[in-house]
Amino acid sequence: MKTLLLSAAGTLALAGAASAQDLEVASPHGDLVVTLSTDGAGRPTYAVTFEGETVVEPSQLGMRFAEHRGFQEGMVLEEKDRAAADESWEQPWGERRIVEDRHNELLVTFMDEEDERRRFDLRVRVFDDGLGFRYEVPKQRSLRGEVAITDELTEFVLPEADTTAWWIPARMWNRYEYIYEETPLGDIHTVHTPVTFELGGGTHLSIHEAALVDYSGMSLTLGRGNRLEADLAPRADGPKVKLEAPFETPWRVIQVAEDAPGLINGTDIYLNLNEPNALGDVSWVEPGKYLGIWWGMHLGTQTWGSGPLHGATTENTKAVIDFAAEHGFSGVLVEGWNEGWDGDWYENGDVFSFTESYPDFDIEEVADYARQKGVRLIGHHETSGNITNYEKQMEAAYDLYERLGVAQVKTGYVADGGELKRVGEDGVAHYEYHDGQAAVEHHLTALREAAEREISINTHEPVKDTGLRRTYPNWISREGARGSEYDAWGQPPNPPEHTAILPYTRMLSGPMDYTPGIFKLRPEAGEGSPPAYPGGEPRPDVRTTLAKQLALYVVLYSPIQMAADLVEHYEEKPEPFQFIKDVPTDWEESIALAGEVGDYVVIARQRRGGEDWYLGAVTDEEGRALDVPLGFLEEGRTYTAEIYRDGEGADWETNPYPIAIESREVTSGDTLDLPLAPGGGAAVRLVPAQG
Numbered sequence: 001m002k003t004l005l006l007s008a009a010g011t012l013a014l015a016g017a018a019s020a021q022d023l024e025v026a027s028p029h030g031d032l033v034v035t036l037s038t039d040g041a042g043r044p045t046y047a048v049t050f051e052g053e054t055v056v057e058p059s060q061l062g063m064r065f066a067e068h069r070g071f072q073e074g075m076v077l078e079e080k081d082r083a084a085a086d087e088s089w090e091q092p093w094g095e096r097r098i099v100e101d102r103h104n105e106l107l108v109t110f111m112d113e114e115d116e117r118r119r120f121d122l123r124v125r126v127f128d129d130g131l132g133f134r135y136e137v138p139k140q141r142s143l144r145g146e147v148a149i150t151d152e153l154t155e156f157v158l159p160e161a162d163t164t165a166w167w168i169p170a171r172m173w174n175r176y177e178y179i180y181e182e183t184p185l186g187d188i189h190t191v192h193t194p195v196t197f198e199l200g201g202g203t204h205l206s207i208h209e210a211a212l213v214d215y216s217g218m219s220l221t222l223g224r225g226n227r228l229e230a231d232l233a234p235r236a237d238g239p240k241v242k243l244e245a246p247f248e249t250p251w252r253v254i255q256v257a258e259d260a261p262g263l264i265n266g267t268d269i270y271l272n273l274n275e276p277n278a279l280g281d282v283s284w285v286e287p288g289k290y291l292g293i294w295w296g297m298h299l300g301t302q303t304w305g306s307g308p309l310h311g312a313t314t315e316n317t318k319a320v321i322d323f324a325a326e327h328g329f330s331g332v333l334v335e336g337w338n339e340g341w342d343g344d345w346y347e348n349g350d351v352f353s354f355t356e357s358y359p360d361f362d363i364e365e366v367a368d369y370a371r372q373k374g375v376r377l378i379g380h381h382e383t384s385g386n387i388t389n390y391e392k393q394m395e396a397a398y399d400l401y402e403r404l405g406v407a408q409v410k411t412g413y414v415a416d417g418g419e420l421k422r423v424g425e426d427g428v429a430h431y432e433y434h435d436g437q438a439a440v441e442h443h444l445t446a447l448r449e450a451a452e453r454e455i456s457i458n459t460h461e462p463v464k465d466t467g468l469r470r471t472y473p474n475w476i477s478r479e480g481a482r483g484s485e486y487d488a489w490g491q492p493p494n495p496p497e498h499t500a501i502l503p504y505t506r507m508l509s510g511p512m513d514y515t516p517g518i519f520k521l522r523p524e525a526g527e528g529s530p531p532a533y534p535g536g537e538p539r540p541d542v543r544t545t546l547a548k549q550l551a552l553y554v555v556l557y558s559p560i561q562m563a564a565d566l567v568e569h570y571e572e573k574p575e576p577f578q579f580i581k582d583v584p585t586d587w588e589e590s591i592a593l594a595g596e597v598g599d600y601v602v603i604a605r606q607r608r609g610g611e612d613w614y615l616g617a618v619t620d621e622e623g624r625a626l627d628v629p630l631g632f633l634e635e636g637r638t639y640t641a642e643i644y645r646d647g648e649g650a651d652w653e654t655n656p657y658p659i660a661i662e663s664r665e666v667t668s669g670d671t672l673d674l675p676l677a678p679g680g681g682a683a684v685r686l687v688p689a690q691g
């Protein structure tokens, strides 16, 4: 294995390295090697090998501008600096408390062979489980004034033979809310990241980005042959990105793992490539579990807007608060509390008020009632995609919530892709993508304003996660994929394999507010008619078993987890509900133990600051008998395993309810056998036995 000598202390400049020479940087364990070079036309390139096998063939780098000469060809490569890191840091909340950051770094310059003042730097960091690189473009004569990026030329050329891809389309009307496709590499279109691949030899790769700030989100589009090309979301006013030099792009990240669980275990790379916490003391950011006035609207038995079925009444909310207090939940989300929902709320972006409540919702009284009960009201701001209307009211809206002790706000941007409304200073409306530069900027404005008032944000119809929760720990969760709501009205609802794909795709980027815990898996008379959701259809069957709903609390990480179903449905089934009451949402450690993309996954997590472990396993439409070795438990200790698994005859399609709840004593030397029904799952709580 070729590795370069690194100075452990940090930098080792090799001034004047020959420009025609390839430059290499390897991961700390040496298995992952990135080579930078230029091709015959002087185009900047990079390539990647893993355990000696090519995982990214020579792929182009560069950028084009509207008014300035681009970085495209005729360039020479020079080494600038090397560094290495071996450190760890503590998260305020997360999948694990301590994050290790071990990487080797190479900084190079690509410069115009005729004019060396025209140049960009590329910073490459290689970790044991992936790599990131970003463009760092210095101030320079040839990039004066506003710089409009028309195209980022970054490519990811993957080996074509037998490469399978899991992806959702990008630049389409439904943003990130699509059913995942599994296809050969050659059959993908323009796709969102994270996009995940299994190469012919079994190596798994996922491509995504980190620290998306002041730039447009990167999708990938399939070019000639097997070239995946960066495809930045365009701004409404023409180019992809507008900025001024000096500037840095987000990190382009390639996770590389020997197997599918390795991808899940390697996601710290996104956090490590983001800047440290910019908010100081964030002890006010509170992980927790919540209930809501929510599912009823999706079922069509309640409405967001005013009228006889209005869900967000003072009375209804107090009843949910009572139940939340009794069962140890920390929050109650109330949607439809504010003026603006009447009529087709998809079209109400201009009229939503974020400070005025409907007359039958006394926000002061409700917030007070919640406080007395030790529960917090969770705020809600649906913008219907009008970011200007929201920004205008933002300060007043967050002031109100701060005064009422509301520490978390769920926001929503329901609007078709490319239809986020932003009104410029000149009064002209521009329609932007959810992952375009304007949206990226809007979300950071919201986070900063919220942080000043110690409020955390849970964004629905968001921009994708790129690890910014490290810098802004008040970005507590987000949606950004099909969640449970599709099980109320989606045609089709989420297929059984959906939650066996998410952990290897969307979830690699960070927490998701999936809102699991649906206990009533079949529609009842009256639900879904009239359809709850504009464009929705009468309610379909939920395509999971009951046990699988419990497993999702462990499998799909979020520091805030909703128990999404109606209170009465939990009251009907107190035994399985106990698992939702017990499961924590903040973790000391998380380990993906087994799985295959789209087939199944087994994840174990230990409570933050605690000794109990939780295990979740879900499968696709295939039933399977899993043997799970419990080697992650502390050696020599006996644990009581409380097992919630699919019962006799359980099947997502024909019989979703049977659940077996049983207890066993186990130790780290034991193997737990977990039978999963078709479309099923298992949830296990492992508590050290007394004495």
Ligand code: NOJ
Pocket (backbone or CB within 6 Å): 294, 335, 382, 412, 414, 460, 461, 479, 485
């Ligand atoms: C879409 C969100 O995902 C859902 O949770 C919410 O209820 C509706 N928008 C209304 O804001």
Ligand code: CA
Pocket (backbone or CB within 6 Å): 177, 460, 461, 479, 485
């Ligand atoms: Ca949604």
